[in-house]
Amino acid sequence: MSFARLIGNDRNKQILQRLLRNGRVSATLIFAGPDGVGKRQFALTFAKAANCQKAPDHSFATDSCDECPTCRRIDEGTYGDVTTIQPDGQFIKIAQTRALAEEVVYRPREGRQRFFIINEADRLREEAANSLLKTLEEPPPTSTLILLTSRPNSLLQTIRSRSQRLNFAPLTIAEMETFLTQHYPRPVADTALLARVTGGRIGQATAFDLSDYRQERRTLIELLELMAAGQNRVRLLKAAEYIGKKEREEFEKELDLMTSLLRDVFLLAGGGSPTEIVNVDVTDRLQQLAEKIGLAKSIRWSEKLNEVRRSLRVNINRQIAMEAALLGLAEGKA
Ligand SMILES: [Zn+2]
Structure with a gap:
């Protein structure tokens, strides 16, 4: 989904689009907020926009087109330059972070910018995080790291101090109703109930x-x-x-x-x-x-x-x- 179609968390949208406009997408970002409020979706849209084939010459697109083969493959999870890292068991293991630190220095395989999205980044413990610190502090110009977490207070201080944090909030009831009406049309009473019962968390609403x-x-x-x-x-x-x-x-x-x-x-x-x-x-x-x-x-x-x-x-x-x-x-x- 493109930034234009995403609803809510407008400030974060502006920040990410500004990074794209200024060509400053190489960064380490923390997306913090409850589960289901769109952190992962924002990360993917950011990655799509940075690699979108409909970008003007010599600059990044400020939004994804969602139609070109690149945008589509990122949505499908089959694009070589967008990698997701998950905890292996209870924690993100040191072998995973070492592999990431090695991988991150390579140039993109097919697109313009590589994205490494770390799910549940609060499950990074000291030892594993230490192998990443240099990378977090200054990612190579063609790599972007995005750390997702619903428990930002459990993130190691060493990580927090090296990253820019964006806070995500649940949508308001009105935003949620608009979103559901546009993307998942159903009877009005159902939309009203769904928006309320899921507390503005899109991720929950789609599977409810x-x-x-x-x-x-x-x-x-x-x-x-x-x-x-x-x-x-x-x-x-x-x-x-x-x-x-x-x-x-x-x-x-x-x-x-x-x-x-x-x-x-x-x-x-x-x-x-x-x-x-x-x-x-x-x-x-x-x-x-x-x-x-x-x-x-x-x-x-x-x-x-x-x-x-x-x-x-x-x-x-x-x-x-x-x-x-x-x-x-x-x-x-x-
Ligand atoms: Zn595209």
């Missing part, structure tokens, strides 16, 4: 299964309604069993989803601006729930879920924890 989400959500809304009614112990136990039997990761997702629903209920009960709710497509039902549960309970229930989440760290039985929480809350004992 809305129908799965809605199905799980329906179950949890029913559960909240059951709890609000404060009766039917048997069905509550069944619900606790259903959630408690899930594998840990899935179980945590259920807790997250329930917490997000309770946050919406909290907002609708008068705890904040209803324009900030996530589950916009079921506002009416959540509004009814908000009237039954009320502000104080919505807070208490969220706190209880946080307790369950914390207790997971000591490996408690999920089903028992869930039973205790749900029954306690429904009966007003918690």
Whole structure:
């Protein structure tokens, strides 16, 4: 995707396009920001623009055309001058960084500028990083290094001090809706929900299964309604069993989803601006729930879920924890 079509993180776009315009693409850059906000996409677009065959003579293009064979091959991951380095196991190994340091001095094989994109650069440890320091400080004129990280604070100081850092942020809800409407058209209600539920992270939105989400959500809304009614112990136990039997990761997702629903209920009960709710497509039902549960309970229930989440760290039985929480809350004992 070209810079012109990418939405959000405009300042970073300007910085990268300025580097291209001034012919100063040889650099070591850190792209820092949460997963799924477009760091990798920006790195690829930068690499495409620097190598695009539609560039004017004697200068770089300031954007990718996305049509020439070079742009296409970079998108496909088959271009010889764009290399991605991943952690091998838990860390990026010293053998990988040594190979990189040797490779980086060679001239481009087919294009104008070589790009080395290091994923999860915070997994570079001291020893491996040391073999790279000279390269990071002054990459050869035909090489560019881009270090991607969602944990910039874990990056070694020796790396940070030798690189220029660009911070990436999730898109705003409005930006996200525009992006989704342009590139992944779907019914308006779906776009609105997707933009909110993925918190402005494009990487998540493209792989998100809305129908799965809605199905799980329906179950949890029913559960909240059951709890609000404060009766039917048997069905509550069944619900606790259903959630408690899930594998840990899935179980945590259920807790997250329930917490997000309770946050919406909290907002609708008068705890904040209803324009900030996530589950916009079921506002009416959540509004009814908000009237039954009320502000104080919505807070208490969220706190209880946080307790369950914390207790997971000591490996408690999920089903028992869930039973205790749900029954306690429904009966007003918690
Ligand atoms: Zn091109």
